[in-house]
Amino acid sequence: MPNNFIGPRILSLDIETSPVVAHAWGLFKQTVAINQIIEHPRTMCFAAKWMHEKKVRFYSEFEHGPEVMFHAAHGLLSEADVVMHYNGDRFDLPRLNSEFLIAGLSPPAPYQSIDLLKVMRKNFGFPSNKLAYITDRLGLESKVKHSGHDLWIRCLASDPKAWAEMGRYNRRDVTLLEDLYEKVRPWIKNHPHVGLYTGEPDCCPNCGGVDLMRQGYALTSMGRFQRYQCRGCGTWSRSSRRESGVGNTQIK
Template sequence: MDIETSPVVAHAWQLFKQNIAINQIIEHPRTMCFAAKFMDQKKVHFYSEFEHGADAMFRAAHALLDEADIVMHYNGDRFDLPRLNTEFILAGHAPPAPYKSIDLLKVVRKNFAFTSNKLAYVSERLGLAGKVKHEGHELWIKCLAGDPKAWAKMRRYNVQDVRLLEEIYEKVRPWINNHPHYGLYTGGGEDCCPNCGGLELIRQGYAHTGMGRFQRYKCRGCGTWSRSSRRDSGVGTIQTK
């Protein structure tokens, strides 16, 4: 999922090196729209304050989070999810059902050294379709003024970012170390690839830890390394490396 927010509107006396005091704020930032999609479904949900109104938008976001086992995003741990939670508490909602979180920005930062970690840059370097081009801040101004054409573009932009997230996820999936175990959600049990649920695991080498020696596997489908939780003799399940 991915949200788009409005800027803070505030009185400022200068352009550079400004400290804006709280009493200079004219309009607080707010979530203008969001797009979200389930991995196994084609449909991208899109809700906006323009089209649906704030109440219906946040009820929809809350319901989708309720339904999700794992929520994936780009910088959502710091931005999108706390922002949505803020909207929820302001609208009088209790928390949505607990979910696991996969922040693809954290995955990219941890594993790679791209010159920029921005979604646009990383997706382009990975050879993915890229973001919808737009005029930048002007688009936000037009949307805030209620321009339907601008909102149509915002929708395309937001929806495309969510599709892009899924494509980036497919690329980086075998690099995710603490992926919630797929088998637990698919009902496929724990003897599958933790990151994609694949059942074709190739035995390749052993992991040695303070606890002993463990069979190591590589997923034929996605390339994730995992290992058995049972020592060379014993009973257990397959874990991320």
């Protein structure tokens, strides 16, 4: 992290997990009982990147071992103001929390979360919200192609070449997350207000830019508020100062 960095520390994060290994009695419509589990699923590796750094971090059970890997994840989350991910609210973050609990770690310091999958679902109507599909449609650099399930099997067998491939795949995903974030940032509602971190309250809440165009008014039940659009990123915002109120009359 550069010493002169001002702003929210945004961490993009992506984990990869191992499959459940279990005894099954058939191939279709199987219910696997807990006592049929041979190996529980676990976090095999993760990649993370601070938005204001070039370096992409990659930790794996193969290279670092679980203890170092989970302490690193815990440390990064604790340093972050905002953690950005794709379906991480449902998948990556609870999975990591389970690993922390198993490892006897306390909760990481609180952070805010931006789940880009939720942003896609809420704002757009793409036929698929898979990250590979979305990034392709938006003309972003494509995901690293991998050899599918076979890659996971080879990683579980500690194949160094497979781990190198997994590392490339996992690292690319966090840089893609940043690219996607730049594209959809003006669509993100309730983005953590960048001005709270930069100390510049009259800025674009989503990017911190100060070049704001006056663009009409927001009329609410509380009154009239100046509305702005950021020239930098296109985010709409409005002043928190009321220009004219609605008096004391209330609709009953």
